Amino acid sequence: MKNSKAHTRTLYRHGLPMRITHWANALCLFFLLLSGLQIFNAHPHLYWGSVSDFDSPWLSMGAHRTEAGEMVGHTRLFGWELNTTGVLGLSSDANGDPQVRGFPSWLTIPSGRWLAMGRNWHFFFAWLLVINASLFFVWAVASGHLKKLIPTREDWRSFGSSVISHIKLQHPAGEEATRYNILQKLAYLITIFGLGALIVITGLCMSPRMDTVMGGVLEVLGGRQSARSIHFLIACSFVLFVFVHLFEVVVTGPLNNLRSMITGNFRYQTDTPDKHEKESHHDG
Amino acid sequence: MTDNNRRRLLKGLLASGGLLTLTGCDKLSRSDWFVDTLRSSEKLSNFAQHAITPRKAMAKEFTRADISPIHRPNGSTNGSGQEYQRLAANNFADYALRVDGLVKNPARLSLNDLKALPSRTQITRHDCVEGWSVIGEWTGAKLSAVLEQVQPLPSARYLVFHCADSYGSTGSRYYESIDMEDAYHPQTLLAYGLNGETLPTANGAPLRLRVERQLGYKMAKFIMAIEVVENFEDIEGGNGGFWEDRGYAWYAGI
Known part of the structure; x- marks a missing residue:
């Protein structure tokens, strides 16, 4: 050096x-x-304006049951729907049981x-x-x-x-x-x-x-x-x-x-x- | 700083980082001392918000065009107990609000008595602790008018609202409390009307509280009695409200 x-x-x-x-x-x-x-x-669920227009959030997380009877976690963004099972909308809690929730328990x-x-x-x-x-x-x-x-x-x-x-x-x-x-x-x-x-x-x-x-x-x-x-x-x-x-x-x-x-x-x-x-x- | 010290510091940082994992946070959330520390900020918020905003600062009032199509009810959507059902069956014709405690003139006020008191109609935003908001037009007796009639004693500090509903499977009745500043605020109402009609059952018939500068859970529904007290330590869980006994802040200004 x-x-x-x-x-x-x-x-x-x-x-x-x-x-x-x-x-x-x-x-x-x-x-x-x-x-x-x-x-x-x-x-x-998120909205624009003073109040919550419950029918039209711009961002929304949740879960629904498919016709086959399967629970699917979804994230809806400006009308687009994404399957986010496991992370957003539907995820496992500490015991491994599926739960309907926005963000997962580890977050x-x-x-x-x-x-x-x-x-x-x-x-x-x-x-x-x-x-x-x-x-x-x-x-x-x-x-x-x-x-x-x-x-x-x-x-x-x-x-x-x-x-x-x-x-x-x-x-x-x-x-x-x-x-x-x-x-x-x-x-x-x-x-x-x-x-x-x-x-x-x-x-x-x-x-x-x-x-x-x-x-x-x-x-x-x-x-x-x-x-x-x-x-x-x-x-x-x-x-x-x-x-x-x-x-x-x-x-x-x-x-x-x-x-x-x-x-x-x-x-x-x-x-x-x-x-x-x-x-x-x-x-x- | 020597290399040894530096290594020790780094190790310490990593170890505390490990402690602060989410499992650690869950443990801390169940320890009294830590939760007490976290909740010290409630007093700070209460103090700061009262310092910044005037005593009589008014909540914004909206126009009829802003009213939400449905005023989403939350919590209990009906009163419980035989007495409430009996009163409801008769359209609350036999209902009488009991006002007692630290007052000179305890009173029993029928709906007609309440409607004869100075009233107010206001279109305000209702903010739920969960995060959503709706706007509705409320009509009711000014709580200050009720207080002028019953004359609180000098030792009176809080109003406790005893309700007819019991939420969830706990079986305990809903109750809430507010301080004298909010009780005398011009927008604080004992509401018997919503959006131009008689207060619907789901929104707290026959009488609910409107405290426009706090969150929804403070606004007791299905009110049966108002008790004027010096403190609420001996009532139910001692924290001044149903949700307060379940960990929510007594001051719900944010």
Whole structure:
């Protein structure tokens, strides 16, 4: 290593507040999602508007008996019917007995049908999420982290090439890997400040008490049942975000990424030695 | 941080990750301390919602065009017991709502007495805890008018509604409770009419509660008596309602 020009440098990339709020957020999202599916299961049908037009949900899960007498789990989406036996509409409980339910028991908290308990989990972690997000926001503004997420003019110019390099799974190495690229910036900004805010707002829109002061928001969203649908769709988009996030974590060096989010230290290669920064020559 | 420490930390994270599997969540859901912790958020929601929204903030009222074709009934769709059946058979002509407890003037109010009180008609959205909503036009006596007549004592804090229905196979009667703030709210009604007609049996005939800023299960149907109390610890399961005794939140504002 000493003869080569490449130097491994360690950057203290993620401060403690960032690391704590990141993992607290992951924990909250996990419990919110699975308890949310329990709540969804109490009425596994979604509608647009203020009220439930029971005859025409845009999404509906359930089960029916075929002419042959067989029970089939179905998911109806905009009039399309999919056979989703085993997963959606009809799935086995812990004892292996088939049950008519939206999402399967291995995707809900608690696993059995228990709306009251699902609500307990959901609202507890909803509060934790809001408190955690507020702390993150205050820290992000005060520490200048938020500025790092705002796209610059150069960022916008690199949009096209960034899309292409993401598709090709070519990721910046070296010092450039320590900065957020345009797609990262947009993904984080939209997810945290757009979808994150909207999922809290749509959640509150389902509260009859909060609706007394949220009439304008409800009007824009299209009513309480629209709010419930949007809440569900944003939850789906969070799942998508997490998958993409984990995928990128894996393809850009899972151990280094994981370490940087636990200890804060991010390692990268550079050919310009810098006396001021501490160098590390072992591979960890 | 040394490598050893790091390894220990990773191991710890993996182990706690294992603990937090869904089986773990089911176990936690049955432990008192954990459920108490989860349910502490109910108080926070109650406090925050009351801090953010004005005491007399009104639930949105809709137009006749918004009324749902069917006002889906949930829970019990009929009262039970001989007394209720006898009253129903006679179209509730002999019905009398009992109002007692911590009041100066206990009262028995027939349907005609109730209809003579200041009334209100409102087209509001009914939100079930399961997630669905329907809109209906409710007509009923203002609960505040009933309270003005019976005069609650200074120690009165809650109204407990005793009902004629018993849901499921438990055999225990439905009951609910609300606080004085909701009791005096202008939209809180003892409803005897739905969509311009006499309140149908499935929706709680002869009398049901409308508390427009809470979820459906708070709105007791088949009301036989109102008891004004200081606390509800000694009533039934002690949690202030049929569903509350089965784990649901007393404050159903969300």
